[in-house]
Amino acid sequence: MAWLVWTVGVIAYILTVMQRTTLAAAGLDAADRFGLNPGTLATFVFIQVAVFAIAQIPAGLLVDRYGPRAMLVANAALLAGGQFLLATATTMPIAIVARVLVGTGDAIVFAATLALIPRWFAARRVPLMTQLTTIMGQLGQILSAVPFVALLRHTGWSAAFLSVGAASALVGVLAFAVVRNGPPGTWVPTPIASVGDVGAALKQVWSRPGTRLGFFGHMATQFPVTVFALLWGFPYLISAQHLSESTASMLIMVLVVSTVAIGPVIGVLTARHPLHRSWLIFGIMAPAVAVWTLVLALPGPAPLWLLIVLVVTLAAGGPGSVVGLDIARTSNPRLNIGVAQGIANLGGFTATLFVLAAMGAVMTIAGGFTPEAFRLSWLVMYPVWALAVLGIIVTRRKARRLDAENGIVPRPLRQVLAEVTNR
Numbered sequence: 001m002a003w004l005v006w007t008v009g010v011i012a013y014i015l016t017v018m019q020r021t022t023l024a025a026a027g028l029d030a031a032d033r034f035g036l037n038p039g040t041l042a043t044f045v046f047i048q049v050a051v052f053a054i055a056q057i058p059a060g061l062l063v064d065r066y067g068p069r070a071m072l073v074a075n076a077a078l079l080a081g082g083q084f085l086l087a088t089a090t091t092m093p094i095a096i097v098a099r100v101l102v103g104t105g106d107a108i109v110f111a112a113t114l115a116l117i118p119r120w121f122a123a124r125r126v127p128l129m130t131q132l133t134t135i136m137g138q139l140g141q142i143l144s145a146v147p148f149v150a151l152l153r154h155t156g157w158s159a160a161f162l163s164v165g166a167a168s169a170l171v172g173v174l175a176f177a178v179v180r181n182g183p184p185g186t187w188v189p190t191p192i193a194s195v196g197d198v199g200a201a202l203k204q205v206w207s208r209p210g211t212r213l214g215f216f217g218h219m220a221t222q223f224p225v226t227v228f229a230l231l232w233g234f235p236y237l238i239s240a241q242h243l244s245e246s247t248a249s250m251l252i253m254v255l256v257v258s259t260v261a262i263g264p265v266i267g268v269l270t271a272r273h274p275l276h277r278s279w280l281i282f283g284i285m286a287p288a289v290a291v292w293t294l295v296l297a298l299p300g301p302a303p304l305w306l307l308i309v310l311v312v313t314l315a316a317g318g319p320g321s322v323v324g325l326d327i328a329r330t331s332n333p334r335l336n337i338g339v340a341q342g343i344a345n346l347g348g349f350t351a352t353l354f355v356l357a358a359m360g361a362v363m364t365i366a367g368g369f370t371p372e373a374f375r376l377s378w379l380v381m382y383p384v385w386a387l388a389v390l391g392i393i394v395t396r397r398k399a400r401r402l403d404a405e406n407g408i409v410p411r412p413l414r415q416v417l418a419e420v421t422n423r
Contacts, residue, residue: 001183002120006129008178009113010136012072012171016109017140018148019079019102019164021229023048025144026152026160033157034092038368042360045231046353047096051103053349059111060342061198064190067181068119071112076172078105083165087158105168113137114325114341119182124271127326131267134322138259141229145252149245205340209399210331214344216391217281218324222348224288224381225317227355229255232374240374241301251311258315266319270326277323278396282389284320287313289385296375321348331399351384 023030023045031041063071082101089095117129152160181187205211227233229252237248269280291313295302302310328344329337359377366373 001180005116005120005179006133008171008175009068009072009116010133012075012109012168012175013113013133013137014140014143015164015168015171016075016079016106017137018143019083019140019168020048020106021141021144022083022148022161022164023099023231025149025234026157029152029157030095033090034095036092037364038373039360039364040092042231042356042363044092044096044099046357046360048099048103048106049230049349049353049356051100052107053346053353055104055107056111056342056345056349057202057339059107060337060339061190062108063111063115064337064339067187067189068112068115069175069179069181071108072175072179073172075105075109075112076168076175078102078108080165080169080172083161083168087161087165110345111342115337116179116181118329118337119187126329127271128264128267130322130326131263131270131319135260135263135319138256138318141256142253145234145249145256149249201336201339202343205332205336205343208331209395211328211340211343213278213392213395213399214324214326214328214331214340215347216324216388216395217278217327217347218321218344219347219351220281220285220385220388220392221288221317221320221324223317223351223355223384224292225255225314226348226352227359227381228311228314230352231356232359232377235369236374236378237307239369240371241307243304243307247304251307254308255311255315258312259318262316263319263322266316266323270323274326274330277327278392281320281323281392284316284323285385285388288317289382292378292381296378301371324348347388351388355380355384 030036030044031038034044036044059071078101082098082105085101086095086098089098113133114130117133118126121129148160148164151163155163228236234248234252237243237251238245243251266280266284270277273280291306291310295306295310298306324347325341325344328340332340358380362377362380363369363373366376
């Protein structure tokens with residue numbers, strides 16, 4: 001039963017990621033349909049991500065109170081409604097309302113799917129199952145980059161968005177029929193709390209150093225791949241790197257396949273070395289910084305092999321961000337899992353909001369979808385990386401001090417690296 005429940009949750013998550021990224025695949029079409037410049041297009045997606053980020057904590061509270069099953073059904077209704085509305089939209093205000101619905105549904109499904117795992121699987125399997133959930137969800141990017149784009153080209157805007165909305169509606173029916181909040185007699189809803197109690201609980205969860213460490217760890221790894229996949233990657237590959245649409249779609253597939261391949265490795269390392277998870281985050285972030293620096297330093301388009309290396313390093317950021325969620329989860333009691341992971345998830349998506357908007361503004365000032373405008377706009381990532389690193393260093397020191405008071409002392413990093421190398 002556990003695997004069946006998890007499978008339905010994962011299917012819902014896959015379709016949600018597809019709905020989240022359809023606008024990236026249709027970014028240039030959206031710009032033509034609604035008459036958008038880069039800054040306005042960024043604002044369009046910014047609102048969707050902002051709603052997703054704002055809804056994280058309420059979604060965690062709702063999942064803790066009403067259970068993952070009800071929230072998966074609500075997710076399906078929101079996504080279907082949003083995509084149906086976007087299919088018929090001809091003006092920006094209606095399109096924005098549509099993406100608000102999609103962003104809200106996106107926030108709900110993530111909290112609900114992750115909440116199923118510790119209720120249905122043993123604690124030792126939770127890190128790996130969380131990684132598997134995340135990487136399977138990224139298959140939605142393939143659905144948006146290949147079949148959705150083909151549908152868009154052959155049937156047009158309205159039919160394409162109506163089709164993907166209907167798919168989520170069907171999964172909502174499946175979730176209602178199959179998903180259960182936990183094994184019989186094990187799930188207990190969190191009592192309804194007052195606004196003051198909710199505020200106190202949030203303050204308590206945030207006060208734990210592990211929650212903040214998860215927040216900054218999520219920030220360090222997640223925003224580059226999310227910005228790339230959610231909006232700017234596809235237009236960048238076509239407009240700035242002069243790739244064909246089919247080659248750009250191929251690189252998106254490489255990103256997803258790499259995520260699937262890398263995720264289990266990170267999940268195993270997370271489970272085996274829980275006291276060195278922050279070093280794992282640094283090991284994921286550093287290659288992304290290095291490769292982006294090389295690509296942006298080139299005077300012209302990058303060779304295809306280097307773009308492949310870029311998307312592979314970006315792909316590691318997805319599973320890497322789950323390490324931050326795992327840190328937050330293990331730093332809080334089960335009663336607050338939804339809220340703790342929601343707070344940690346805000347790290348990457350807050351950074352994503354800033355980078356999405358800043359890139360759009362820079363490109364608009366620099367002349368639109370040009371190679372030089374894209375080159376300048378990607379530079380806004382570097383201050384965010386610096387902030388994340390500083391946050392990790394500060395909060396890790398506090399978390400380790402607390403662990404030391406409880407008699408928990410990590411082994412030297414060189415010893416862990418030698419052990420991993422010899423396996």
